[in-house]
Amino acid sequence: MNNNRNRQVILKSRPADIPQADHFEIIESDVPDLRDGQILVQNLYLSVEPAMRGWVSSVANYSEPVRIGEVMRSFAAGEVLQSAHPDFKPGDKVMGMFGWQEFAVVGPAAVTRKIGEDGLPLSLSLGVTGLNGITAFFGLLDVGQPRPGDTVVVSTAAGAVGSAVGQIAKLSGCRTVGIAGGPAKVAQCRELFGYDVAIDYKSNSLETALAAACPAGVDLYFDNTGGAISDIVLRHLAVGARVVICGTASVSSWNPWPNGPRAERHLLVKRARMQGFVIFDYAPRFEEAVTRLAQWIRDGRLRYSEDVLEGIEHAPGAIAGLYRGENTGKRLIRIR
The missing domain is CATH 3.40.50.720 (NAD(P)-binding Rossmann-like Domain)
Structure with a gap:
């Protein structure tokens, strides 16, 4: 049984344009127990993307809009705490569509990839190697x-x-x-x-x-x-x-x-x-790209910049800040 309490950022109202902080709400809930085939991920970094503006729009683009009351869709990177799936074990580092929340109970379809790049920060899996x-x-x-x-x-x-x-x-x-x-x-x-x-x-x-x-x-x-x-x-x-x-x-x-x-x-x-x-559309070839990108970083040929906000409480206003040009690199939220 999970004893963790989970802070989650949900979509409170539908924005007409760029989502602002008041379109979201932070709630707290219990982390559900795992069912067969699921894993429990503790998110360590949440991603902030320009594409999120389209994900909460009332007009669907290449994905269905996030529904009112749902956890905000987002990529996140973290560590597997519990697993009821044979392909994952506690301690695995993973990146995927885990949402703006501290803990995520998901099936394997939500995992974009396991992270195995030696010697590189986990945060890069949401940016230059993500x-x-x-x-x-x-x-x-x-x-x-x-x-x-x-x-x-x-x-x-x-x-x-x-x-x-x-x-x-x-x-x-x-x-x-x-x-x-x-x-x-x-x-x-x-x-x-x-x-x-x-x-x-x-x-x-x-x-x-x-x-x-x-x-x-x-x-x-x-x-x-x-x-x-x-x-x-x-x-x-x-x-x-x-x-x-x-x-x-x-x-x-x-x-x-x-x-x-x-x-x-x-x-x-x-x-x-x-x-x-x-x-x-390139999902079957992701590892091809990550291998090349990671090597360029190790060789000092590919440089990056990160803009890290400390704490999930910064998530609601993070997209609007992105469109105001406040960030000086890949915008991330680190969960304390």
Whole structure:
């Protein structure tokens, strides 16, 4: 019998746009006993993702919205305390969709992967060796197909995905141009993540700065934002360019559907390709990416930054802070 009490962050009301702290509530409940095939995980780190905005939206995207009164959906990393499944044992480190809570009783389908990277912090399994790094790896290499000498432009270039994209592009022999907001993030792009050029879209004319940074055009654009930033980048595509659609952080709502400049003429004239992807489609290949990412980190060739909030009480306001640009790296919540 479990004697643990579990603090959980539940969705209290449905936000119309970016979820704020008052859309959530922290409750306390008993941890249920295990049924056959289940494991009990003590969460040590909770992830905060831009995608969570879509997960609580009233309009379903690639997953069903979190229901009112449910524990907030999230990736988390922790340790198996009890197991009623033959593939897991107490002490195993795991990462998966465990939710914003201190303890999770789940079946094996909720576990994304066991964590076996020697000598690396557990927190990285939610960032650069987790879904963020894996997204950068497959989005750039499989979808974007960079070639040595390409000019690669990345929006939200200092973010958890964008920072990895820029570095993997450099490892692929490309020239990198990062777009970020504010002098601190621009400096981080240059000094920590090694971008050849970093542009502050908040204090410069992006049109002018991009033209100067990419005189021969943009060969590959890794798009995390959509919206006005992408409208400008599309005007600078080189012949044969590839556009990877990873996220649409600047689009405030899908209801009504947003209007803006059309991409078709750019794609036609430049013989360019635009493709979206969802990282869960690559689930059978996750270990391939993690092996490469972990080795690059050990070799000092892939750097990262983390923004860690201490305590589950910070979870309700963490998504809104992400969209205000408060974080200076992968945003995580460490459970004390």
